Amino acid sequence: MKVRRPCQAGSFYAGTSAALQSQLENCFTHPLGPGKLSIVEKGSRNIVGLICPHAGYMYSGPIAAHSYHQLAADGKPDVIVILGPNHTGQGSVLALMKEGAWQTPLGDVRIDEEAANKILQRSQIIDIDPQAHTYEHSIEVQLPFLQHLYGSTFKFVPISFLIQDLESSHEVGKAIGEAFSGENVLIIASTDMTHYEPHKVAKEKDTKALEALEKVDENAFYSAIEAHHITACGYGPVVALVSAAKLLGATKGRILCYKTSGDITGDYSSVVGYASVVLTKE
Numbered sequence: 001m002k003v004r005r006p007c008q009a010g011s012f013y014a015g016t017s018a019a020l021q022s023q024l025e026n027c028f029t030h031p032l033g034p035g036k037l038s039i040v041e042k043g044s045r046n047i048v049g050l051i052c053p054h055a056g057y058m059y060s061g062p063i064a065a066h067s068y069h070q071l072a073a074d075g076k077p078d079v080i081v082i083l084g085p086n087h088t089g090q091g092s093v094l095a096l097m098k099e100g101a102w103q104t105p106l107g108d109v110r111i112d113e114e115a116a117n118k119i120l121q122r123s124q125i126i127d128i129d130p131q132a133h134t135y136e137h138s139i140e141v142q143l144p145f146l147q148h149l150y151g152s153t154f155k156f157v158p159i160s161f162l163i164q165d166l167e168s169s170h171e172v173g174k175a176i177g178e179a180f181s182g183e184n185v186l187i188i189a190s191t192d193m194t195h196y197e198p199h200k201v202a203k204e205k206d207t208k209a210l211e212a213l214e215k216v217d218e219n220a221f222y223s224a225i226e227a228h229h230i231t232a233c234g235y236g237p238v239v240a241l242v243s244a245a246k247l248l249g250a251t252k253g254r255i256l257c258y259k260t261s262g263d264i265t266g267d268y269s270s271v272v273g274y275a276s277v278v279l280t281k282e
Helices: 017-029 057-074 113-121 140-150 166-179 199-214 218-227 235-247 261-265
Strands: 047-052 079-085 094-096 101-104 107-111 155-161 185-190 195-197 250-260 271-281
Touching: 017 057, 017 140, 047 057, 047 235, 057 140, 057 250, 057 261, 057 271, 079 113, 079 140, 079 235, 094 113, 101 140, 107 140, 113 155, 113 166, 140 185, 155 166, 155 235, 166 218, 166 235, 185 235, 195 199, 199 218, 199 235, 199 250, 199 271, 218 235, 235 250, 235 271, 250 261, 261 271
Parallel strands: 047 185, 079 155, 079 185, 107 155
Antiparallel strands: 047 271, 094 155, 101 107, 195 271, 250 271
């Protein structure tokens, strides 16, 4: 079995199992985090989608923890799809891994081959390309949070976006939504928000995009990104997530937490914005 080795262990997050578990616990109990974690295996499963940041845990971990705190109380999904931007420029422009496993210090997580094939059958633009994922961090940093909740008992499908135009993102979302209609599925879009602007400017810009997500409106989100020159790195994955989530019954978006790196470091002169968002069905 092909195993993708972690490229950020010891960098974006702690490199040993014990240290990583401790770091994850601290993300939840951090002053900017959601608080103590309570895990429910069989919940209501109203959550269809999560939007989570993907910076180093020291910066965005407490904000990402808000999404996983909500998931922990909602029950365990049967299918998990994680969408992230391709920062490295390597590999196909829309790339899925359909077999093997991803390794973190907490263990190996298998790729859901059946779920991957369901998506591939419904999309003409997604390629099978492990190379696009080899050195990319945006999907990898979500896995330890999921392992903190469920161990390594879950499977997932990773899809990397090097192109993020509206049409392509819509098509990926449509394929995912149609593939898992009626199933207990969770989709995670990995993105940071505005990059390297003053805190006040970043917050004002990001709020305009986040307001569209509260309305579960991917087109308005994309328009806000373009109109206000918002340098979110994973806007394509977010569009795909919202498109899929609507097909799966999502009707409500809620901003769980928004902070910037300035709220962590105290330097508000040039920040990166981080948001946790949940999309739910009634």
